[in-house]
Amino acid sequence: MSNNYFNTLPLREQLEQLAKCRFMHMNEFTEGVDALKGKKMVIIGCGAQGLNQGLNLRDSGLDVSYTLRQSAITEKRQSFKNASENGFTVGTYEELIPKADIVLNLTPDKQHSPVVAAVMPLMKQGACLSYSHGFNIVEEGMKIREDLTVIMVAPKCPGSEVRAEYVRGFGVPTLIAVHEDNDPQGHGLALAKAYAVGTGGHKAGVLMSSFIAEVKSDLMGEQTILCGMLQTGSLLCFDKMIDKGMDAGYASKLIQYGWETITEALKYGGVTNMLDRLSNPAKIKAFDLSEELKVIMRPLYNKHQDDIINGTFSSTMMADWANDDVNLLGWRAATGETAFEKTPAGDMEISEQEYFDHGILMVAMVKAGVELAFETMTAAGIIADSAYYESLHETPLIANTIARKKLYEMNATISDTAEYGCYLYNHACLPLLADFMKGIDTDVIGRGLASDDNGVDNARLIEVNAALRDHPVEAIGATLRGHMADMKKIV
Amino acid sequence: MLQLHDLSVEFDEGFQLKHINWQIQQHQHWLITGANGAGKSALAAVLAGYGEILAGSTSSLPTRIGWVSFEAQAQLIQAELKKDDADILDVISLGTPVREIIFTEEIDPVIAGDLIQKFELDYLLERAFRKLSTGESRKVMLIRALSCHADLLILDEPFDGLDQASHTMLQNHLAHVVTHTQVVMVLNRFDEIPDFISHVAYMEDGQLRHQVKREDTQAFNELYQLLHLKTTHLTVPDADADHKRPTLNPLEPLVKLSNICIKHTDMVLIENLNWCIQANQHWQLSGPNGSGKTALLSLITGDHPQCYTxxxxxxxxxxxxxxSIWQIKQHIGYVSTALQWEYRVGTSLANVIISGFYDSIGLYSKSTDQQKHIAQKWLALLGMEGRGDQPFNKLSYGDQRLLLIARAMVKHPPLLILDEPCLGLDDINRQLVLALIEKVCAANETSVIYVNHHAKDRIAGIDHYLALEKSADNS
Structure with missing residues (x-):
């Protein structure tokens, strides 16, 4: 059975690891991919991340091949087709792992333990094992052979984006880390940097973090604001509009595309800009609602963070893995049966501004979720930079998936780990907000405020604006978006 | 309504206008424009009744015309010189004084007197017309035309040879004249176009190619660019001297593809193909849809995953x-419809051009002053001067294409790949694009691979051809 690595560390080290996160300077990447030149890179798994990272690495002049389980090769499964049709060498673990200088484990979290157990004995002395998520090391406590170097390179975008941005000549923001217990030759960082360059990540910004900070902040973000809040918010807002007799097609469309539209404003100018898109009375309304939501939901955010930090979350989830994913699959099916999910978006025109004006409650939910997640993470010792990336920064990316195919698409795109956490959050949050929702009417979701008077009290408006701008997520956000804007000009 | 119906006209020099269909409504003021030798002045002369009609018809040509043109001026001067030759007396002819040339019976003396003052010609009235300078005699022509109560004023390059003060004076005077007199103007410089012009006729090879309403801003701008490309002596802006790429071995081919096979799942797209492209060869690649033209090119650019097999x-x-693919791409300029689809970025026109130095879609590197300067030159070349800060995604389709061609050429790549560059472009834009490509071929430092369907879009300078066929098991 697994042994939570984080819990074996003394508090002093736990805090030190949680606080690791630094935005790296462009001039730290002048050596390019040199550290990996001529090395054999073997990728395990050929899903979206595996394939697209491999395409980028090969186009950067690196030697990439894929290893799959014998069954996937014999049965010519999709992963085999992905790799072979793109002209990559594909072989079994036995054929390719022993020759590999660096093994890239790009399989889903759930498979990490068996996969690593299978490949580790085959790996040559002094080779490197790379992860894109630290769950296996941190939560499952996987012990890696002492001669092996262990690093993490985690592009903070879906695989398709990783490729698309590279082809444009850019990249996606990437998090790198070295597992300090496994850096016998001291070249883990050099390998991780070269890998980030090979995928184009250095052009979009690289965060130097730790396995622990990555896992604890990633889990927190994805289950609360990123996926959990959007799922709960979608269901509550939809049911409210139907309850109040609004057209189901309109309600469905307002929510499906609303998250994407309002969080687009978030991406450009943080919570402040998202709220600034509202009229003054609507802004004050959204602010008040979000303050109320934050009071109600704070204990839930604390509980999620506590369970993540002390390992309760991962052990609960791993128990479900061991139980054939009964909970995960049941919750997935139940989500598919919700009224929001089953109502297609209407074909009416909704203007960009209307999504804000008629979605005041949605704006309030995003604001409350982003701020709570950020506050809870930083209170737990996670540095502000990490907390920003795992909350505000990723919210628009997840919102895009809902715009594509609603909650189904979101839950299909994110990892099983995120999906599991999302359902946990949703089940706790729905009853928690039941009373709050009783007081909600279509003025804040569906129809917008009556527009005959846009007057507001000056003092109150000043207070609200100051509160928005003074929140710590806005300060770090402005700094990091500044770094990004220097490099990224794409809209 | 003045009308030319399928009119073909021949002039003395053998020059012909062909199949002109043109209607001029009352209250419209037309500009005739086009490159040198396109037939602008000839079309204007037809309105004045010149030329031998070969076919077609005219109706409602005006009877009283005020005509200013280089030809009319030359005729008048010629006539004056003949008078001199005809003088059999051994007396030195003084020639006809300006006063006599101006104040003929059809001239309104009040208007003429006013204009003489405005043009400051008073002191020349007694001088012989044939002794005037070009600018002075042009002014005399203008005064005659503007003082004769014409039904139609034909002003063929009226600003030619005028000093700035006279130019401004004339502009102001015309603004007043057009309220009661119809004007057809010939200009080959768009920047002199007066505000009152409501329609533009574009001539090319003796044909009336385009008729555009002034208020159709987009068509008007395109016409402007076309004219600009046709009339300016195009020099392709220099490459960025600071942006170096490795020199190629001149003894090696640019591209050598051997026994190429491209397969998709169970289908073979291209099989056993060999293609060698030497420096300074220009190639045309053709083939039906689905024959693998684009796939073949993407093997060269490194965009096809099977370039590793x-x-x-x-x-x-x-x-x-x-x-790395960036080491390959630095030698290639590339334009295709797919690139245009992918180039959905909110960046500025100048940055789109500069992105060609970095082979990126969007700009992610800090550009140098030199590169910005080069981008401005390209914008000027395309007739988009001063528009460098406008967003690319708000441009018309044709303008976007032009800009992407500039992006492809900005670094003077050894190989320029133009994959159906005219696809989806209207006639004006197609001509613009072809004109630009011919400039590049002629410059002879870039090898061009040109892909197209239309035989009409042939490019001067292309001397090698590769035709793909649809493979048998790909139907």
């Missing part, structure tokens, strides 16, 4: 030996 030599690299 084929025998490909490009720009000194045997593919699959540790080179």
């Amino acid at each position: 084929n025998d490909i030599f490009v720009f000194g690299f045997q593919r699959g030996n540790g080179e």
Whole structure:
């Protein structure tokens, strides 16, 4: 059975690891991919991340091949087709792992333990094992052979984006880390940097973090604001509009595309800009609602963070893995049966501004979720930079998936780990907000405020604006978006 | 309504106007424009009744015309010189004084007197007309035309040879005249176009190619660019001297593809193809839809995943030996419809051009002043001067294409790949694009691979051809 690595560390080290996160300077990447030149890179798994990272690495002049389980090769499964049709060498673990200088484990979290157990004995002395998520090391406590170097390179975008941005000549923001217990030759960082360059990540910004900070902040973000809040918010807002007799097609469309539209404003100018898109009375309304939501939901955010930090979350989830994913699959099916999910978006025109004006409650939910997640993470010792990336920064990316195919698409795109956490959050949050929702009417979701008077009290408006701008997520956000804007000009 | 119906006209020099269909409504003021030798002045002369009609018809040509043109001026001067020759007396002819030339019976003396003052010609009235300078005699022509109560004023390059003060004076005077007199003007410079012009006729090879309403801003701008490309002596802006790429071995081919096979799942797209492209060869690649033209090109650019499973030599690299695609792309300029689809970025026109130095879609590197300067030159070349800060995604389709061609050429690549560059473009834009490509071919430092369907879009300078066929099991 697994042994939570984080819990074996003394508090002093736990805090030190949680606080690791630094935005790296462009001039730290002048050596390019040199550290990996001529090395054999073997990728395990050929899903979206595996394939697209491999395409980028090969186009950067690196030697990439894929290893799959014998069954996937014999049965010519999709992963085999992905790799072979793109002209990559594909072989079994036995054929390719022993020759590999660096093994890239790009399989889903759930498979990490068996996969690593299978490949580790085959790996040559002094080779490197790379992860894109630290769950296996941190939560499952996987012990890696002492001669092996262990690093993490985690592009903070879906695989398709990783490729698309590279082809444009850019990249996606990437998090790198070295597992300090496994850096016998001291070249883990050099390998991780070269890998980030090979995928184009250095052009979009690289965060130097730790396995622990990555896992604890990633889990927190994805289950609360990123996926959990959007799922709960979608269901509550939809049911409210139907309850109040609004057209189901309109309600469905307002929510499906609303998250994407309002969080687009978030991406450009943080919570402040998202709220600034509202009229003054609507802004004050959204602010008040979000303050109320934050009071109600704070204990839930604390509980999620506590369970993540002390390992309760991962052990609960791993128990479900061991139980054939009964909970995960049941919750997935139940989500598919919700009224929001089953109502297609209407074909009416909704203007960009209307999504804000008629979605005041949605704006309030995003604001409350982003701020709570950020506050809870930083209170737990996670540095502000990490907390920003795992909350505000990723919210628009997840919102895009809902715009594509609603909650189904979101839950299909994110990892099983995120999906599991999302359902946990949703089940706790729905009853928690039941009373709050009783007081909600279509003025804040569906129809917008009556527009005959846009007057507001000056003092109150000043207070609200100051509160928005003074929140710590806005300060770090402005700094990091500044770094990004220097490099990224794409809209 | 003045009308030319399928009119073909021949002039003395053998020049012909062909199949002109043109209607001029009352209250419209037309500009005739086009490159040199396109037939602008000839079309204007037809309105004045010149030329021998070969076919077609005219109706409602005006009876009283005020005509200013180089030809009319030359005729008048010629006539004056003949008078001199005809003088059999051994007396030195003084020639006809300006006063006599101006104040003929059809001239309104009040208007003429006013204009003489405005043009400051008073002191020349007694001088012989044939002794005037070009600018002075042009002014006399203008005064005659503007003082005769014409039904139609034909002003063929009226500003030619005028000093700035006279130019301004004339502009102001015309603004007043057009309220009661119809004007047809010939200009080959768009920047002199007066505000009152409501329609533009564009001539090319003796044909009336385009008729555009002034208020149709987009068509008007395109016409402007076309004219600009046709009439300006185009010099392709220099490359960025600071932006170096490795020199290629002149003894090696640019591209050598050997025994190429491209397969998709169970289908073979291209099989056993060999293609060698030497420096300074220009190629045309053709073939039906689905014959693999674009796939073949993407093997060269490195965008096709099977470039690692084929025998490909490009720009000194045997593919699959540790080179990056950026080392390949630095030698290539590339334009295709797919690129335009992918180029959905909110960046500025100048940045789109500069992105060609970095082979990126969007700009992610800090550009140098030199590169910005080069981008401005390209914008000027395309007739988009001063528009560098406008967003690319708000441009018309044709303008976007032009800009992407500039992006492809900005670094003077050894190889320029134009994959159906005219696809989806209207006639004006197609001509613009072809004009630009011909400039590049002629410059002879870039090898061009040109892909197209239309035989009409042939490019001068292309001397090698590769035709793909649809493979048998790909139907």
